[in-house]
Amino acid sequence: MLDLVAALRQEFNTSVLFISHNLDVILRMCDRVGVLYAEGSSSKGPVAEVFDNSRHPYTVGLLRCIPRAGARRTRQARHDPEFLPPLGPSCRLRIPDRCALAEDICRTEEPPLHDVAASGDEHASRCHFHERAQELPRDTAPVAIPLAKHQHDASGCR
Numbered sequence: 302m303l304d305l306v307a308a309l310r311q312e313f314n315t316s317v318l319f320i321s322h323n324l325d326v327i328l329r330m331c332d333r334v335g336v337l338y339a340e341g342s343s344s345k346g347p348v349a350e351v352f353d354n355s356r357h358p359y360t361v362g363l364l365r366c367i368p369r370a371g372a373r374r375t376r377q378a379r380h381d382p383e384f385l386p387p388l389g390p391s392c393r394l395r396i397p398d399r400c401a402l403a404e405d406i407c408r409t410e411e412p413p414l415h416d417v418a419a420s421g422d423e424h425a426s427r428c429h430f431h432e433r434a435q436e437l438p439r440d441t442a443p444v445a446i447p448l449a450k451h452q453h454d455a456s457g458c459r
Contacts (some may be wrong), residue, residue, distance in 0.1 A: 303329065303330060303391070303456065306319075306330065307330065317330075320333055324352075324363070324364065324367055325367070327348060328348055328352065330346060331348050332347060332358070333345070333346065333347055333348060334346070334347075334351050334352075336351070336360045336363065338357075338359045341427065342355045342414070342427060343357040343359050343360055343426065343427050343428070344356065344359075344360040344424075344425070344426050344427070345414075345423075345424070345425050346418065346422055346424030346425060347373065347422045347423070347424065348424050350419065350424040351424060352364060354417070354419050354424065354435075355434060355435065356417040356424070356426035356431040356432070356434045356435075357426045357427065357428045357429065357431060357434055358400050358402050358428060358434050358437055359400075360384065360434070361435065361437055362427075362435050362437070374431075389426045390437055399449045401437055401438065402428070402433055402434065402437065404429070404430070406428065406429050407429055407430075410429075411427075412427050412428055412429045414426070414427050415427070415428070415431050415434075417431050429444075
């Protein structure tokens with residue numbers, strides 16, 4: 302089915318909005334990604350940039366949960382997809398209770414969308430402490446995420 306979508310996209314030279322919880326599918330099918338968390342965007346940008354240089358605690362935790370052969374699954378309890386955030390009018394300001402990087406400012410001010418691009422691409426993160434996201438503790442050694450993806454035209458998923 303994914304190959305058919307990719308072929309149709311190329312044949313008609315069009316963009317596709319692809320919504321999925323499967324990060325491997327996003328990696329294969331899309332050029333750009335937006336990671337949603339609690340009624341809004343936490344990270345957005347080119348897939349390779351967001352996956353290689355995650356700058357939001359939720360995105361970091363989500364990527365660390367991807368199963369890899371020979372590696373034990375990392376369970377980021379505070380940002381694990383199994384533990385849903387509270388939703389409602391002030392949900393954005395309650396998220397810090399689940400974040401290891403949270404400080405007082407996180408409880409009083411919604412963070413702006415920071416430009417965090419390492420390579421000049423449009424990579425943005427909605428976190429006051431985006432520069433520390435990669436420092437979050439983990440219970441396993443880092444394992445590289447393979448960035449092999451199918452070749453497709455430059456129109457990409459948008």
